Amino acid sequence: MVHFDHDDDKPREECGVFGIFGNHEASLLTALGLHALQHRGQEACGITSFDGKRFPSERHMGMVGEHFGGDLRARLPGHAAIGHNRYSTQGRPMLRNIQPIFADLAGGGFAMAHNGNLTNARELRHQLVQDGSIFQSTMDTEVILHLVARSSRPRFLERLIDALQKVEGGYALVGLTGKKLVGARDPVGLRPLVLGRLGDAYVLASETCALDIIGAEFVREVENGEVVVISDKGIESHRFAQARPASPCIFEYVYFARPDSIVQGRSVYEVRRRMGHQLAAETPCDADVIVPVPDSGVPAALGFSEASGIPFQMGIIRNHYVGRTFIQPTQTGRQSAISKKHSPNKAVLEGKRVVLVDDSIVRGNTSKKIVQMVKEAGAKEIHFRSASPPIINPDFYGIDMAAKSELFAAIHTHEEMVRELKVNSLGFLSVPGLYSAIGEPVRNNMMPQFADHCFTGEYPTPLVDYEHDESDKERQLSLLDDA
Numbered sequence: 001m002v003h004f005d006h007d008d009d010k011p012r013e014e015c016g017v018f019g020i021f022g023n024h025e026a027s028l029l030t031a032l033g034l035h036a037l038q039h040r041g042q043e044a045c046g047i048t049s050f051d052g053k054r055f056p057s058e059r060h061m062g063m064v065g066e067h068f069g070g071d072l073r074a075r076l077p078g079h080a081a082i083g084h085n086r087y088s089t090q091g092r093p094m095l096r097n098i099q100p101i102f103a104d105l106a107g108g109g110f111a112m113a114h115n116g117n118l119t120n121a122r123e124l125r126h127q128l129v130q131d132g133s134i135f136q137s138t139m140d141t142e143v144i145l146h147l148v149a150r151s152s153r154p155r156f157l158e159r160l161i162d163a164l165q166k167v168e169g170g171y172a173l174v175g176l177t178g179k180k181l182v183g184a185r186d187p188v189g190l191r192p193l194v195l196g197r198l199g200d201a202y203v204l205a206s207e208t209c210a211l212d213i214i215g216a217e218f219v220r221e222v223e224n225g226e227v228v229v230i231s232d233k234g235i236e237s238h239r240f241a242q243a244r245p246a247s248p249c250i251f252e253y254v255y256f257a258r259p260d261s262i263v264q265g266r267s268v269y270e271v272r273r274r275m276g277h278q279l280a281a282e283t284p285c286d287a288d289v290i291v292p293v294p295d296s297g298v299p300a301a302l303g304f305s306e307a308s309g310i311p312f313q314m315g316i317i318r319n320h321y322v323g324r325t326f327i328q329p330t331q332t333g334r335q336s337a338i339s340k341k342h343s344p345n346k347a348v349l350e351g352k353r354v355v356l357v358d359d360s361i362v363r364g365n366t367s368k369k370i371v372q373m374v375k376e377a378g379a380k381e382i383h384f385r386s387a388s389p390p391i392i393n394p395d396f397y398g399i400d401m402a403a404k405s406e407l408f409a410a411i412h413t414h415e416e417m418v419r420e421l422k423v424n425s426l427g428f429l430s431v432p433g434l435y436s437a438i439g440e441p442v443r444n445n446m447m448p449q450f451a452d453h454c455f456t457g458e459y460p461t462p463l464v465d466y467e468h469d470e471s472d473k474e475r476q477l478s479l480l481d482d483a
């Protein structure tokens with residue numbers, strides 16, 4: 001277990017991945033899958049298929065619906081395809097940093113898409129460049145492609161495993177060669193990846209909601225430290241890391257996953273509702289109405305209302321033409337998206353003692369704006385409740401948790417937060433409460449069931465690139481300035 005406790009401001013991100021093998025509408029089904037995973041990344045999207053000879057590929061800035069409508073069979077033909085939804089990374093959002101990425105390896109073409117963040121990518125990249133690699137993007141993901149290309153092992157799968165054994169951090173990968181669809185999950189299982197089936201075709205996706213949208217059945221989760229290989233011969237499974245209990249990212253339950261997804265056999269919606277029950281028990285409040293901060297705060301607010309007996313009302317209306325704000329790449333973008341996204345519903349708020357329930361407070365952008373808005377709409381009292389514990393540590397595995405110096409709860413005392421937010425009271429779910437809502441009676445402190453470093457500071461993997469203070473070192477991965 002690594003303890004980490006210093007500032008850092010490199011961007012990190014979350015993404016959605018999808019892959020399918022054995023269906024003549026592979027690219028169309030991939031577009032649908034990506035559509036269901038849009039909440040995981042809204043900056044760019046891409047699909048690469050294999051048509052028996054070549055790898056048709058389209059990569060665009062923007063959302064899936066803007067680019068991948070209509071019949072894709074002519075544009076992206078083939079029986080196999082992979083796709084990716086992205087938001088910015090260790091390379092800024094620009095054309096050369098869109099996935100899937102592709103390389104002509106000695107053994108043939110290889111396309112790959114990655115959700116997560118590698119914690120030794122900069123170190124590896126440095127070595128690779130020294131050895132002559134020419135990088136085409138500034139994404140951490142690209143080091144995997146170079147490591148596969150340079151591996152001395154003879155077979156593709158061995159080369160991939162060789163590469164994965166060199167990288168650290170969080171990853172759920174889908175990859176496509178002329179013969180195979182592969183899926184891999186890091187040794188800790190930080191990022192999610194599920195396996196599904198649609199008739200004779202196999203499907204890989206970040207979340208089960210992407211299986212549901214195409215009518216595929218859930219088979220199982222890809223395990224931590226496992227590579228699955230899907231080909232005309234069926235499916236094979238290989239372990240590339242020592243068996244250890246998984247420690248998936250707890251923030252999937254809090255915020256990332258869609259509520260209708262099933263993660264480790266648990267309904268995300270039900271977990272969030274139970275977080276609301278627990279929150280009401282831990283931080284009770286005398287009030288007239290429970291108001292969720294849409295979207296992700298809704299199930300917890302419902303749970304809070306059920307447990308407290310205080311009525312649930314939609315006191316904030318969400319504009320459906322604005323996406324998620326937290327995963328916007330810049331602070332200006334986040335601020336303006338928040339203003340456009342939420343409007344007060346005066347009929348519910350005026351003259352009331354309001355409990356606002358959100359899933360989390362990260363930088364405090366949303367909560368500050370929402371409180372001000374609800375106050376202006378005439379609320380008599382405002383009590384803010386977060387259905388997760390205070391976020392006091394950055395994330396390095398695929399969530400844009402920014403610098404510690406930007407994390408609201410990391411830089412303020414409880415009293416300061418109450419004053420800054422201008423609320424009558426403020427409450428957070430406890431770490432034991434979060435575990436209990438997920439269905440784990442206690443946190444195993446020797447080997448936590450979940451990666452909960454954002455709350456506890458205990459990181460489940462080495463943080464090679466982030467362990468030293470590099471504030472005076474060059475952080476840019478490329479000198480090319482094509483933003």
Ligand SMILES: O=P(O)(O)OC[C@H]1O[C@H](OP(=O)(O)OP(=O)(O)O)[C@H](O)[C@@H]1O
Pocket residue numbers: 255293294295296297323324325326327358359360361362363364365366367
């Ligand atoms: O404290 P902050 O830095 O503002 O971040 C926290 C907010 O960001 C997320 O919402 P987001 O708008 O991203 O998505 P949602 O619609 O799924 O709730 C989260 O649900 C909180 O509301």
Ligand SMILES: NC(=O)CC[C@H](N)C(=O)O
Pocket residue numbers: 013014015016041085086087088089090091099114115116117118139140141398
């Ligand atoms: N959001 C993601 O998980 C993206 C994966 C990868 N780190 C990238 O830079 O694109």
Ligand SMILES: [Mg+2]
Pocket residue numbers: 293294295296297358359366
């Ligand atoms: Mg929100």
